Amino acid sequence: MYGNDTMYMLFRLHHTLYERILSAKVNARASEEKYRALNHSDPPDLYARFLEVLYNLLDGQIDNTRFEDECRAAIGTQSYVLFTIDKLIYRLVKQLQACAGDEVGAKLQQLHEYEVAKGAGGYVDMVYQANACALMHDDSLYRIELLAQQPGEGVLTVQLMEGGPEKVEVPAAAMESAFLEYLWHFLHSPPAHATDRAHVFLARNVRKASSSTSKRGRSKEDEERAALESVLILNGLECKLSCVTSKVSYVLDTEDYLLRHKKKRQPKSAAQALSHKAQGTGGTQGLADRSQRAARRLRRYQQWISAGVPPASSS
Structure with a gap:
């Protein structure tokens, strides 16, 4: 014993x-x-x-x-x-x-x-x-x-x-008979029908990761491959299977992790910032339209103030 x-x-x-x-x-x-x-x-x-x-x-x-x-x-x-x-x-x-x-x-x-x-x-x-x-x-x-x-x-x-x-290494012949029978049927059973593989990354994450290097005409596989650049992946999670109870449990102090290094942002000049702002609002025409709308809102506000305040009485 x-x-x-x-x-x-x-x-x-x-x-x-x-x-x-x-x-x-x-x-x-x-x-x-x-x-x-x-x-x-x-x-x-x-x-x-x-x-x-x-x-x-x-x-x-x-x-x-x-x-x-x-x-x-x-x-x-x-x-x-x-x-x-x-x-x-x-x-x-x-x-x-x-x-x-x-x-x-x-x-x-x-x-x-x-x-x-x-x-x-x-x-x-x-x-x-x-x-x-x-x-x-x-x-x-x-x-x-x-x-x-x-x-x-x-x-x-x-x-x-x-x-x-x-x-302690337990040989395969030392397994419980019930578990050994289950394992034999599992290994010798025909595989299930193939299904579409689930996507690992969300579509928005792929677009965001590959936006800086994306080009028109690139395939979906190329975009996913570009999204994995500068990414560190470690598969260290372990699990153990009990030959007696057929229960699976994770091993302590083991884990999987994924780390993506973000690219450093380059400082932009004032001209580049103004040009980028103009492009995001529709160019020069967009800036003019915004100025006109702001002027109209200002006139309406002044008219509302003038209509709501009574004139001052003379003493």
Whole structure:
């Protein structure tokens, strides 16, 4: 199964505890052999005596000083590694509580049960690892595996997995059967009838971009090509497809953008500005017509003022 730091610490503490208990058992058996060789009689069960003293320490019936003395008497000088075994047990219990309240650990446990329920035919380790990496994000991921050697015996191995979900390559054969069938039909289905390609740019934007270099008689493709001059286009948007849920999601920090550099405007002289204004209003005749209309509006305004204001009375 795959686990996180919390689960790794639990297995490490469990391993350390049983290493110390195994040390107590081995040294107790060695002390019994020495007692049997010297006294030619069966010695007391020193390992059982050690477990009894340990339970009394955990229950608070004896203190640490008496526990150390009992360990030296039962096991010998190698009992120094057992003097802090109570603190190790308390630390293991706290770690168990942390694992019980860890949401990520619970999700990893549910994922393990889901993968095991598939059986030998549906279980794919690469898919399992990719799903575990998706749950862990940037946190450390551990592979915890029990290697069976003999019936009832085995070796527990813990391996720190390098990389994240972006470095886990799931082979095509590891896809879900339903998704693989859908993908096969999609790739082998005949293409749909061709339709007219939608225009990328609005017509007014094409005219505006190519107005400075437009010439009569140019084709529509030439105008679109001229509109792309001095344009920077970057297609960097990425998406990923889940082989399990068939959902598409965009990758963070990826984007598409289009940038057009505007041309610098050249300053115009006063004569050019006047000529351009005259051309925009119809030339010299247009200026004369505007002057006449302005004069007529001024006369009508003055007449309206004169008609609306009564003459001043003489005193």
